[in-house]
Amino acid sequence: MKKLFDIGFSLLLVMGVALGMASCSSDKGEKNFFSVGKNTFLLNGQPFVIKAAEIHYPRIPEPYWEHRILSCKALGMNTICLYVFWNLHEQQPGKFDFTGNNDIARFCRLAQKHGMYVIVRPGPYVCAEWEMGGLPWWLLKKQDVQLRTQDPYYMERVGIFMDEVGRQLADLQITRGGNIIMVQVENEYGSYGIDKPYVSAIRDMVRKAGFTDVPLFQCDWSSNFTNNALDDLLWTVNFGTGANVEEQFRKLKELRPETPLMCSEFWSGWFDHWGRKHETRDAATMVSGIKDMLDRNISFSLYMTHGGTTFGWWGGANNPAYSAMCSSYDYDAPISEAGWTTPKYFQLRDLLKQYLPDSVALPEPPAPFPVIEIPAITDWQVAPLFDNLPEPKLCDDIRPMEMFNQGWGTILYRTVLDEEVSGVLHLDEVHDWAQVFADGKLLGRLDRRHGEFTLPLKSPLKKGTQLDILVEAMGRVNFDKSIHDRKGITDKVEVVSGEKTLELNGWSVYNLPPFYEFVSRKDYQPGKALQAPAYYRATFRLDKTGDTFLDMQTWGKGMVWVNGHAMGRFWEIGPQQTLFMPGCWLKEGENEIIVLDLKGPSEAKVEGVRKPILDMLREKAPETHRKDGQNLNLSAETPVCGGSFKQGNGWQEVVFDTPVRGRYFCLSALSNYDGTNIAAVAELDVLGLDGKPVSREHWKICYADSEETRSGNRTADKVFDLQESTFWQTVDNTAYPHQVVIDLGKEYQVTGFRMLPRAEAGAPGLIKDYKIYVKASDFKY
Ligand code: GLA
Numbered sequence: 001m002k003k004l005f006d007i008g009f010s011l012l013l014v015m016g017v018a019l020g021m022a023s024c025s026s027d028k029g030e031k032n033f034f035s036v037g038k039n040t041f042l043l044n045g046q047p048f049v050i051k052a053a054e055i056h057y058p059r060i061p062e063p064y065w066e067h068r069i070l071s072c073k074a075l076g077m078n079t080i081c082l083y084v085f086w087n088l089h090e091q092q093p094g095k096f097d098f099t100g101n102n103d104i105a106r107f108c109r110l111a112q113k114h115g116m117y118v119i120v121r122p123g124p125y126v127c128a129e130w131e132m133g134g135l136p137w138w139l140l141k142k143q144d145v146q147l148r149t150q151d152p153y154y155m156e157r158v159g160i161f162m163d164e165v166g167r168q169l170a171d172l173q174i175t176r177g178g179n180i181i182m183v184q185v186e187n188e189y190g191s192y193g194i195d196k197p198y199v200s201a202i203r204d205m206v207r208k209a210g211f212t213d214v215p216l217f218q219c220d221w222s223s224n225f226t227n228n229a230l231d232d233l234l235w236t237v238n239f240g241t242g243a244n245v246e247e248q249f250r251k252l253k254e255l256r257p258e259t260p261l262m263c264s265e266f267w268s269g270w271f272d273h274w275g276r277k278h279e280t281r282d283a284a285t286m287v288s289g290i291k292d293m294l295d296r297n298i299s300f301s302l303y304m305t306h307g308g309t310t311f312g313w314w315g316g317a318n319n320p321a322y323s324a325m326c327s328s329y330d331y332d333a334p335i336s337e338a339g340w341t342t343p344k345y346f347q348l349r350d351l352l353k354q355y356l357p358d359s360v361a362l363p364e365p366p367a368p369f370p371v372i373e374i375p376a377i378t379d380w381q382v383a384p385l386f387d388n389l390p391e392p393k394l395c396d397d398i399r400p401m402e403m404f405n406q407g408w409g410t411i412l413y414r415t416v417l418d419e420e421v422s423g424v425l426h427l428d429e430v431h432d433w434a435q436v437f438a439d440g441k442l443l444g445r446l447d448r449r450h451g452e453f454t455l456p457l458k459s460p461l462k463k464g465t466q467l468d469i470l471v472e473a474m475g476r477v478n479f480d481k482s483i484h485d486r487k488g489i490t491d492k493v494e495v496v497s498g499e500k501t502l503e504l505n506g507w508s509v510y511n512l513p514p515f516y517e518f519v520s521r522k523d524y525q526p527g528k529a530l531q532a533p534a535y536y537r538a539t540f541r542l543d544k545t546g547d548t549f550l551d552m553q554t555w556g557k558g559m560v561w562v563n564g565h566a567m568g569r570f571w572e573i574g575p576q577q578t579l580f581m582p583g584c585w586l587k588e589g590e591n592e593i594i595v596l597d598l599k600g601p602s603e604a605k606v607e608g609v610r611k612p613i614l615d616m617l618r619e620k621a622p623e624t625h626r627k628d629g630q631n632l633n634l635s636a637e638t639p640v641c642g643g644s645f646k647q648g649n650g651w652q653e654v655v656f657d658t659p660v661r662g663r664y665f666c667l668s669a670l671s672n673y674d675g676t677n678i679a680a681v682a683e684l685d686v687l688g689l690d691g692k693p694v695s696r697e698h699w700k701i702c703y704a705d706s707e708e709t710r711s712g713n714r715t716a717d718k719v720f721d722l723q724e725s726t727f728w729q730t731v732d733n734t735a736y737p738h739q740v741v742i743d744l745g746k747e748y749q750v751t752g753f754r755m756l757p758r759a760e761a762g763a764p765g766l767i768k769d770y771k772i773y774v775k776a777s778d779f780k781y
């Protein structure tokens with residue numbers, strides 16, 4: 001013990017020296033190096049602990065980059081960690097843009113100017129709640145493209161992109177006078193597939209692009225990092241606030257006892273979806289996780305230290321169930337969306353101060369930018385969408401948006417019925433939000449989030465009726481296989497009446513992209529708010545500029561542009577009701593605002609307010625899955641198996657003695673290990689005949705006896721959201737047994753299941769004894 005302490009102590013001394021150097025050693029011209037040593041990183045041969053702040057250049061207006069970097073430095077960080085967002089730089093194949101807000105080299109040099117190192121994560125896939133996880137939509141123009149595999153077309157494009165990144169950044173490696181100390185290969189590939197040859201090929205492309213002088217690493221979850229782990233890369237793990245640090249690194253330490261440890265994404269908070277409760281994570285818990293790591297010499301990157309804003313159309317989505325990201329990426333991070341320091345910031349700063357050498361003092365955080373109010377803008381000119389259509393493209397059968405060379409925005413499919421139709425309209429599938437009109441009259445709206453792909457026709461539609469289907473694309477899915485997410489209507493439109501199915505053909509297709517050049521060139525006329533899709537344009541004067549939040553509470557659903565900048569999406573359902581409007585994009589004198597509202601506002605008015613509203617959920621979605629008075633009755637049911645889960649973290653698999661055919665799966669938890677009332681499950685898979693997990697695409701929670709929604713979003717659907725850090729948790733005052741019932745969407749030969757307990761410290765709520773029920777029809781309540 002004494003010996004260990006001594007080593008630890010001298011290591012700390014050396015570390016102190018290294019830390020002191022960290023703030024001043026990266027001046028241009030000096031020859032430095034960064035490497036992987038025995039149980040530590042080495043900066044110029046000296047032990048170094050990475051304290052990285054993840055921030056994303058496109059989520060911060062370029063004039064504010066330096067402010068945010070300084071805020072990270074004043075927090076006590078020594079490194080900036082960033083993704084490179086491929087689809088931002090190559091919006092059309094072969095046309096690269098690394099200027100202005102896309103100038104990644106400048107971003108890195110600004111960090112260097114302030115003595116900060118940089119970790120680059122060039123993807124090609126980045127996830128990040130970003131449209132398609134950073135992949136360009138035009139890859140989907142190839143019908144059978146297999147993203148994130150060795151598909152030749154995909155790989156060719158990745159190679160071209162990676163070389164461009166190399167041209168921008170390779171010379172900024174620390175050995176060449178820059179500040180880049182590490183580069184990541186792919187991103188959490190273990191959560192996507194098992195394909196070492198693919199990951200190796202990406203590694204080779206990263207090297208070929210010129211990243212030869214610094215350690216390359218791959219990041220994954222502790223549960224799956226071995227799936228694709230390459231011998232010659234450094235392995236790091238990602239986990240969030242509340243996680244059991246020791247447990248997260250256990251396996252890694254076993255396999256590589258001498259590797260330096262790093263949590264390459266320590267999640268400070270979480271992201272928000274439209275129509276779901278605002279997410280937060282406790283500051284004290286976050287800080288104690290970081291303390292835990294620093295006390296063990298573990299490096300970390302705090303994802304996000306400052307989340308910022310996902311401007312324009314760049315927000316992604318998760319699936320299943322499809323749910324698009326809000327525009328705010330505040331993330332409950334220590335530095336707020338608008339760049340303000342928060343109580344979380346100062347709690348963390350107090351901690352990080354303790355890990356500096358005595359001689360080093362943290363600079364004060366830079367002052368926040370001034371905030372202004374903008375009086376209500378009410379004087380609009382209006383351009384109804386249907387009166388302002390571009391030239392159509394003709395096509396016989398329905399095709400997704402990509403096939404018309406459109407990446408984002410809204411698309412209108414129009415046809416004139418050549419016979420009378422009645423029954424149910426099937427839209428296969430709506431990606432993502434459709435309004436159906438007959439001769440201009442709204443028949444209904446379909447929302448992919450709720451799996452709404454059919455519309456019963458209240459009365460027959462006559463021959464000659466003009467049928468309009470206006471589909472708004474929300475973010476492309478940024479996680480798992482559903483990143484192959486084509487927009488518009490993906491396949492076909494049919495009318496089903498009894499036995500008869502009629503496919504509708506002969507479409508005129510109108511592309512309505514979200515570009516300023518497109519939305520500004522409309523025939524704007526003075527007019528009133530419409531309960532129909534329309535563009536609104538107004539000007540407003542400012543004596544002085546400043547940051548503000550555009551209050552969109554009275555508007556329906558759409559997007560906002562100010563002075564040519566696409567600010568982001570709004571949607572009345574919330575939880576986000578305001579859009580962050582950086583003062584650097586406003587002007588003294590006249591400013592212009594354009595709003596596209598696909599539904600129509602209750603009142604056409606925009607005000608600039610001083611504080612964001614990010615937690616006003618107005619959709620009446622059931623928060624929990626148990627209806628009043630509902631009680632699952634299992635008394636007449638026979639379990640297909642029963643047993644006890646093992647203690648500890650990690651997946652546990654149970655195989656039934658014989659397969660059972662069924663569609664409704666019930667996990668009944670009878671007791672737990674920690675003596676509390678709580679049951680918690682992070683992920684659940686049901687195994688099919690081949691022993692592999694069945695698709696969770698159409699899963700629905702039918703019932704959960706108890707769900708914790710007071711202190712977080714612990715609803716039962718978290719058992720199949722593909723995120724290991726989110727979980728179903730029962731309320732602490734509700735006693736065992738606890739049950740969850742899942743509708744698998746169709747019948748399967750179920751051969752078993754897999755369960756991942758909540759991966760947090762002490763694994764609270766770990767279920768001990770359980771019984772499983774599988775039935776063809778739903779249970780009795
Ligand atoms: C993963 C990804 C990140 C981000 C976070 C959640 O760790 O690697 O890009 O999506 O989840 O915010």
Ligand code: CA
Nearest residue numbers: 682718723726
């Ligand atoms: Ca989960």
